[in-house]
Amino acid sequence: MSLRLVGIAALLISAALYLPVLTLVVPLSQLELPSALREIITSSQFTPALISTLVSTFGSLIIALLLSYLLMGALVFTPGYRRFARQLPLLLAVPHLAFAVGLYLLLSPKGWLERLVAPLDIGIWVQDSYGLSLAVALGIKESWFLCWMIWAQLQRSALADQFLVAQTQGYQRAQIVREILVPQVLPKLRWALLAIAAYSLSSVEMAWVLGPTHPPTLAVLAWSWLLDSTPQQRALGLTLTLFLMMLMLLLALLIWQLPQLFRMRLPLGSRRAGRFGLGVPVKRALLLLHLVLGALILLWSFTQSWFYPALLPQRWSLSAWDSLALEPLLTTLSLGTASAGLAIILVLLILESGLKRAGWMLLPLFLPVLPLVVGQYQITLGLGLAPGWATVLLAHLLWVLPYVYLVLKPAYQALPQDQLLIARSLGLTPLDLVLRVKLALLARPLCAAFALGFSVSLAQYLPTLFIGAGRLETLTTETLSRFAGGDKRLLGAQALALLAVALLIYSLAQSLPQILYAKRKAMH
Amino acid sequence: MMSKLPLLSAIVLSLPQLITTASAQDWSAIEAQARGQKVYFNAWGGSDVINDYIEWAAERVAQESGVEVELVKISDAAAVVTRIATEFGAGNTTDGSVDLMWVNGENFRRLKQEGLLADSWATELPSAALVDYSLPVTTDFSIPTDGQESPWGGAQLTLIYHPDRLEQTPADADELLALAQQQPGKLAYPRVPDFHATSFLKQLLLDLSNEDAALYSPVTEAEFERVTAPLWSYLDKLHPLLWREASAFPQGIAQMHSLFADGELLMSLSFNPNDAANLMRSGTLPEGVRSFGFERGMLGNIHFVAIPGNSGSKAGAKVFANFLLSPEAQLRKADLDVWGDPSVLDQSKATRDPAALPADTPWLAEPHASWVEPLEKAWLERYGAGS
Numbered sequence: 001m002s003l004r005l006v007g008i009a010a011l012l013i014s015a016a017l018y019l020p021v022l023t024l025v026v027p028l029s030q031l032e033l034p035s036a037l038r039e040i041i042t043s044s045q046f047t048p049a050l051i052s053t054l055v056s057t058f059g060s061l062i063i064a065l066l067l068s069y070l071l072m073g074a075l076v077f078t079p080g081y082r083r084f085a086r087q088l089p090l091l092l093a094v095p096h097l098a099f100a101v102g103l104y105l106l107l108s109p110k111g112w113l114e115r116l117v118a119p120l121d122i123g124i125w126v127q128d129s130y131g132l133s134l135a136v137a138l139g140i141k142e143s144w145f146l147c148w149m150i151w152a153q154l155q156r157s158a159l160a161d162q163f164l165v166a167q168t169q170g171y172q173r174a175q176i177v178r179e180i181l182v183p184q185v186l187p188k189l190r191w192a193l194l195a196i197a198a199y200s201l202s203s204v205e206m207a208w209v210l211g212p213t214h215p216p217t218l219a220v221l222a223w224s225w226l227l228d229s230t231p232q233q234r235a236l237g238l239t240l241t242l243f244l245m246m247l248m249l250l251l252a253l254l255i256w257q258l259p260q261l262f263r264m265r266l267p268l269g270s271r272r273a274g275r276f277g278l279g280v281p282v283k284r285a286l287l288l289l290h291l292v293l294g295a296l297i298l299l300w301s302f303t304q305s306w307f308y309p310a311l312l313p314q315r316w317s318l319s320a321w322d323s324l325a326l327e328p329l330l331t332t333l334s335l336g337t338a339s340a341g342l343a344i345i346l347v348l349l350i351l352e353s354g355l356k357r358a359g360w361m362l363l364p365l366f367l368p369v370l371p372l373v374v375g376q377y378q379i380t381l382g383l384g385l386a387p388g389w390a391t392v393l394l395a396h397l398l399w400v401l402p403y404v405y406l407v408l409k410p411a412y413q414a415l416p417q418d419q420l421l422i423a424r425s426l427g428l429t430p431l432d433l434v435l436r437v438k439l440a441l442l443a444r445p446l447c448a449a450f451a452l453g454f455s456v457s458l459a460q461y462l463p464t465l466f467i468g469a470g471r472l473e474t475l476t477t478e479t480l481s482r483f484a485g486g487d488k489r490l491l492g493a494q495a496l497a498l499l500a501v502a503l504l505i506y507s508l509a510q511s512l513p514q515i516l517y518a519k520r521k522a523m524h
Numbered sequence: 525m526m527s528k529l530p531l532l533s534a535i536v537l538s539l540p541q542l543i544t545t546a547s548a549q550d551w552s553a554i555e556a557q558a559r560g561q562k563v564y565f566n567a568w569g570g571s572d573v574i575n576d577y578i579e580w581a582a583e584r585v586a587q588e589s590g591v592e593v594e595l596v597k598i599s600d601a602a603a604v605v606t607r608i609a610t611e612f613g614a615g616n617t618t619d620g621s622v623d624l625m626w627v628n629g630e631n632f633r634r635l636k637q638e639g640l641l642a643d644s645w646a647t648e649l650p651s652a653a654l655v656d657y658s659l660p661v662t663t664d665f666s667i668p669t670d671g672q673e674s675p676w677g678g679a680q681l682t683l684i685y686h687p688d689r690l691e692q693t694p695a696d697a698d699e700l701l702a703l704a705q706q707q708p709g710k711l712a713y714p715r716v717p718d719f720h721a722t723s724f725l726k727q728l729l730l731d732l733s734n735e736d737a738a739l740y741s742p743v744t745e746a747e748f749e750r751v752t753a754p755l756w757s758y759l760d761k762l763h764p765l766l767w768r769e770a771s772a773f774p775q776g777i778a779q780m781h782s783l784f785a786d787g788e789l790l791m792s793l794s795f796n797p798n799d800a801a802n803l804m805r806s807g808t809l810p811e812g813v814r815s816f817g818f819e820r821g822m823l824g825n826i827h828f829v830a831i832p833g834n835s836g837s838k839a840g841a842k843v844f845a846n847f848l849l850s851p852e853a854q855l856r857k858a859d860l861d862v863w864g865d866p867s868v869l870d871q872s873k874a875t876r877d878p879a880a881l882p883a884d885t886p887w888l889a890e891p892h893a894s895w896v897e898p899l900e901k902a903w904l905e906r907y908g909a910g911s
Contacts, residue, residue: 229609386621486570486782487572
């Protein structure tokens, strides 16, 4: 009974953290919405900004879907499938921002690719007016997420058997994937697609590095208006934020209908050829791209001078590393550890108390970030909370909690009931059962949840900046201010630090269960 | 630099005599109050040399006066103005999140207009007695400072080029246009409302309008139409000849420096006359770059620090502002190896680095602050949609 009370308390605390979702409604009453909307829509920046926003959002969805279809279609249930599945978490762990910085170094005007093909004298650039480069970057980055979600779906269902049966009946890979796998997997991906759409729609940091500049995307425009010093412009920013919410609603409706286009048709006997020849080369090219981006970031961080058209730095230096401060690293580590740890405790308490109806905890994943941050800001201001480490920690939890919940809930439900029954019949109290049996059984998902929670906290830009009044520097905020500072050497060093911490946490999470339970094969 | 040291010590030694006894007593009361206070200094954090300089000043003032200064690196001062206004709006009038901020004329006007600043304090600083009042330190973009902000440094818009790639520098806006016609796609300026972009617009406006007197009074609709008309017809001609045909603009001067260094652009832009020398030393720009200004002169202004009215550490903020204005801090700031930002104390123009803006470049005063907003708005309305 007391456990249930603790669970309810945990649920209430989480609900309090989610209040910003509701405060979105408040500003509505303060705005003269029709006239503000009219002013936004008639402003000269609106139409091009809307176009680049739609191109980058739809483009990222289409590219992520296509890539994951190509890769998974070619690899699923092949000998290389397991290895690819093991590579995915590592690819996922690459922070969006580090990826964007790498692409910027590769594709900016007079960047490395333009130097490589210098004799051809073609201009290559990111930040194109239509948001195409942003769409490609988001699409590639999110394709790993989709592949991972598809992999998780395939693990759980009986699709492997169906695949095998169809294969023994002489159907080719392409036909099985198209007619059996896609119609069954796609409906289960709707939530993942929603999350991708919400991220692409409202990403300020990726759009800032790779998106159009003149005018920028709607999210960046809304962000800069919200920061404007005149109240009228801020009201416009708030209205634009609400417009982004409406756009998200529209996207959600479309995504929900998507699986209708790919209804299941049982193969009627006609065998068609086709074997996803593109999948493996595309996968190799993408992995190579990641290596090149990593190398560019590394090279720039040790550069003194590196001017066009040189392919390698002309003068080397350690000075960029000298200028790196320790504080952002410590803040990142402490915020990540505390928010992931707190989120795990809260989610475990909620799950353990057996409370149902906690699905709303996933909500922040499907909402644009910007309005949520505005809501958080209004709440901290209303409560008179001083900007600082603790306030930012609470802000991060809004995004860390849902991800931790996403990982722990299925793992918790999959706990072997027979073993728990045996433990109880041996006389373990409920508390002992949790501490000695369940936590041990959950070691792997707990480590995964921690790594994911940490990386979500690591990636937060808007909440860290806004709620922390700029006082808190993390690896992410520092990387962006290095980007604004324009010195590619410092940018390289900072982005490399960001990348290294993200990958380190992931490999720790991967190896920790293996170290802890080295003698228990089934726990790996 | 060494030859200046005796002068410096003379100034430091004579410092006590410059302060009247009464204000000295007030000041020691402020110093006592300041001890142990924590000051959040919000300053543009995009430059490492500046950040390092501020960290140095923070350490010095911590040793000397026991004030703990925390640098808050910001990318946009307008956002800080917003934050302060929001705090006031939410009833936080005594313990705001900003104690001292680096401010430009446009944001100073807004802070002052909305009554968000601490009452007159800057002239009471002991170091204020050493300020060179022949510089425009008592007005900021034609707005009287009324002691609500303390001068920190001087700045002048500067164009940076490389003699190997540009033999003849343009002497005015028309020659700049001619250069763009000769070499299309090789010139750029950042996107408005970036601070440097707006400054560049003002420079063009001053040049094209022959420094129209109306620019130094509060803006009116009719005057705006009349004075800016030549600017728009000029930009209509210039934009198709700019980098990427003005379908994209550099995100700031930092990106401009990088594009200039790689040969993508013929010129870069800065508001620090010594920047070319600094950036060459750090390897950001290639060897041999030089600076120049238009014949008529280049836009110049003084930059200031201001204390928000809701700061909880006003005494600490004053002590830090006083240190920033001290001969020790100003001399170090002007050092090319440190920052290279001109002093507001010493008017005698020191010999400048050959890469810096020539010291005899005439100084064009900033237009009245009320021009900034309509200028930016009109630019965005005309060119904001891209092409």
